[in-house]
Amino acid sequence: MTRILAIALAALVIALPARAADEPKKVSEQLAGEWKIVSYRHSDGELMIDKAKSRVVFTAQNFTIKLDDKEVSSPYTGDAKADPATIDVMPPGEIFIAKGIWKFDKDRLVICFAIGGGDRPKDFISTKTNSVLILEKVKK
Numbered sequence: 776m777t778r779i780l781a782i783a784l785a786a787l788v789i790a791l792p793a794r795a796a797d798e799p800k801k802v803s804e805q806l807a808g809e810w811k812i813v814s815y816r817h818s819d820g821e822l823m824i825d826k827a828k829s830r831v832v833f834t835a836q837n838f839t840i841k842l843d844d845k846e847v848s849s850p851y852t853g854d855a856k857a858d859p860a861t862i863d864v865m866p867p868g869e870i871f872i873a874k875g876i877w878k879f880d881k882d883r884l885v886i887c888f889a890i891g892g893g894d895r896p897k898d899f900i901s902t903k904t905n906s907v908l909i910l911e912k913v914k915k
Contacts, residue, residue: 802853802862806833806877810884810910815842816901818890831910838864853877861895862886884910 810831815822825843832839839848853862859876866873871892878885878899886908887896893904901907 800855802855802860803833803835805855806853806884807835808833809913811913812842812908813883813911814909815906817906818901818903820901822906830913831908838862859899864888882911884912886910 810833812824812826812829812831815824815829822842828841828843830841832841833851836850837848838851839846847867849864849866851862851864854860857876859878862875862877864873864875869892873888873892874895875886875888876896876899877887885899887899887901888906888908889896890904890906896905899907
């Protein structure tokens, strides 16, 4: 009986690391790093920015966007298991949450945000109520 218990315990210990490895990465791990802005469509038009100076950085807790010489950092949360994956950004001083969705498209990250605290977008199309941000990872 003790031998069977020992074998079962050993099997459980061996299976635990494999199971953890199969779990999807957290949103912050998938998005972490610095991204350059390829395109930023806002309210059905391309936002005119200096792409050489503009970046998005994801850390474990913050979403920071730098457009030209202005920089804003906000906490964010997300759900990578949702379909499509979701992201919620809490802009500083705002009374709403910017609800969004995101996906990887080859080597690009595409994020669609509702403008002004509107309903979460259902697709990745820029409209009067949604903005679409297309990013590429900065290679170091």
